[in-house]
Amino acid sequence: MKKINTPLSENDILNLRAGDEILLSGEIYTARDQAHRRVVDAIKKGSRLPFALKNAVIYYCGPAKTPKGKIIGSCGPTTSSRMDAFTPLLLSKGLKGMIGKGARSKEVRSAIKKNKAIYLLAPAGCGALISKYVKSAKPIAYQDLGPERITKLEVKDFPLIVGIDAKGRSIYA
Amino acid sequence: MKIIKAEKITKTVADLCLKANCVLRKDILRKLKSAYKQEKNSRAKKALGAIIENARIAREEKLAICQDTGLPIVFVKLGQDVRITGDFKKAVLKGIALGYQRGNFRESIIQDPLKRGKSSYKGAIIHIDIVRGNKLGLTVLPKGFGCENKSQMKMFNPTAGIEEVKKFIVNTVKSSGADACPPYVVGVGIGGSADYAGFLAKVALLKKIDTKRSSLERDLEKEIGKLGIGPMGLGGKVTCLAIKIESYPTHIAGLPVAVNISCHALRSASATL
Numbered sequence: 113m114k115k116i117n118t119p120l121s122e123n124d125i126l127n128l129r130a131g132d133e134i135l136l137s138g139e140i141y142t143a144r145d146q147a148h149r150r151v152v153d154a155i156k157k158g159s160r161l162p163f164a165l166k167n168a169v170i171y172y173c174g175p176a177k178t179p180k181g182k183i184i185g186s187c188g189p190t191t192s193s194r195m196d197a198f199t200p201l202l203l204s205k206g207l208k209g210m211i212g213k214g215a216r217s218k219e220v221r222s223a224i225k226k227n228k229a230i231y232l233l234a235p236a237g238c239g240a241l242i243s244k245y246v247k248s249a250k251p252i253a254y255q256d257l258g259p260e261r262i263t264k265l266e267v268k269d270f271p272l273i274v275g276i277d278a279k280g281r282s283i284y285a
Numbered sequence: 286m287k288i289i290k291a292e293k294i295t296k297t298v299a300d301l302c303l304k305a306n307c308v309l310r311k312d313i314l315r316k317l318k319s320a321y322k323q324e325k326n327s328r329a330k331k332a333l334g335a336i337i338e339n340a341r342i343a344r345e346e347k348l349a350i351c352q353d354t355g356l357p358i359v360f361v362k363l364g365q366d367v368r369i370t371g372d373f374k375k376a377v378l379k380g381i382a383l384g385y386q387r388g389n390f391r392e393s394i395i396q397d398p399l400k401r402g403k404s405s406y407k408g409a410i411i412h413i414d415i416v417r418g419n420k421l422g423l424t425v426l427p428k429g430f431g432c433e434n435k436s437q438m439k440m441f442n443p444t445a446g447i448e449e450v451k452k453f454i455v456n457t458v459k460s461s462g463a464d465a466c467p468p469y470v471v472g473v474g475i476g477g478s479a480d481y482a483g484f485l486a487k488v489a490l491l492k493k494i495d496t497k498r499s500s501l502e503r504d505l506e507k508e509i510g511k512l513g514i515g516p517m518g519l520g521g522k523v524t525c526l527a528i529k530i531e532s533y534p535t536h537i538a539g540l541p542v543a544v545n546i547s548c549h550a551l552r553s554a555s556a557t558l
């Protein structure tokens with residue numbers, strides 16, 4: 113299994129193929145429905161973004177609360193397709209990777225290809241297991257959104273499968 | 286006449302929330318394990334292995350099986366010879382908030398579906414059925430919304446026939462695809478009214494999945510198996526752990542059918558007071 117670190121290099125991305133299994137380490141940002149809406153609004157208004165999109169990786173996840181003595185609670189992926197409408201704009205602003213579950217729209221697939229990005233699948237419905245790959249978690253923006261706030265995670269050897277590669281090939285097609 | 290205090294109900298509901306969210310139902314786990322043994326597709330086998338390992342970690346470390354601890358659906362069987370002291374519905378809602386707080390579960394409920402706003406533990410769907418006897422039955426089913434979103438209902442013509450109904454059920458699973466955490470448990474409600482069919486589809490998810498199947502359930506399982514969605518949607522043998530059907534009398538002019546999709550983490554827990 114290939115070990116890949118964030119920030120993702122263009123070389124790493126171009127060498128991956130839909131269906132490849134990887135272990136991802138480094139910083140990623142949780143963002144789901146409402147956070148996407150806010151980030152897209154901020155881009156359109158030209159206001160400051162909560163984190164630099166360039167070469168960033170977003171994880172579609174709204175974690176459970178953190179139990180005492182743990183780094184994070186259960187934190188599996190949510191359905192990616194709900195973010196489809198927001199994704200092409202984020203990709204055009206430099207977003208390089210997305211982690212989630214399930215299929216993406218045609219528009220997202222071509223935006224992934226155009227921007228040489230990558231879509232990765234996390235073990236769906238395995239939030240307790242995934243919490244073991246998280247080494248630190250720090251909420252960084254949109255605190256009022258509760259579980260939908262943006263949290264910076266540091267992950268180590270997070271097992272993922274390439275869902276859509278930089279050539280636009282999909283594991284589901 | 287039996288007297289049950291509201292405090293007792295609160296405590297029981299809180300315990301059920303913890304159990305349902307952290308301890309995967311035995312019938313589901315058994316089925317996952319047998320699916321793991323049967324699966325030959327290596328990617329699908331790995332995905333099933335991760336699901337089983339996830340259930341172990343959740344149980345041992347008291348973590349939520351899934352971060353989406355759902356919208357709690359509470360099924361109440363209230364014996365007609367029971368007298369409850371205090372406010373019953375408040376007691377149930379309090380129990381949910383307490384259980385979810387203790388479990389460090391996610392605050393996933395918003396008060397205004399259109400304006401959205403801040404999420405919390407406040408809210409549940411409560412179904413009450415009055416039955417004979419002096420017992421109070423409580424079941425909590427935390428329903429995740431990745432799969433709830435894929436549920437569908439249709440009002441068929443009364444002349445539609447079984448093949449059309451089967452096609453609708455299979456297509457509902459097909460359109461769930463990889464999105465809603467397969468392998469699925471499919472709950473189906475046939476008959477009643479539009480709202481009641483939806484209720485029955487949910488009730489079907491409470492049945493033990495490894496009990497005897499009807500011939501319609503067997504047929505549908507076979508058809509759904511042919512979709513080849515597989516665990517995590519990556520292909521393989523097991524697309525559906527089980528399909529359970531509940532039916533009810535309906536009107537001569539109609540044939541309501543509701544399909545409620547559940548992810549592989551079908552969670553529920555029950556207690557009788």
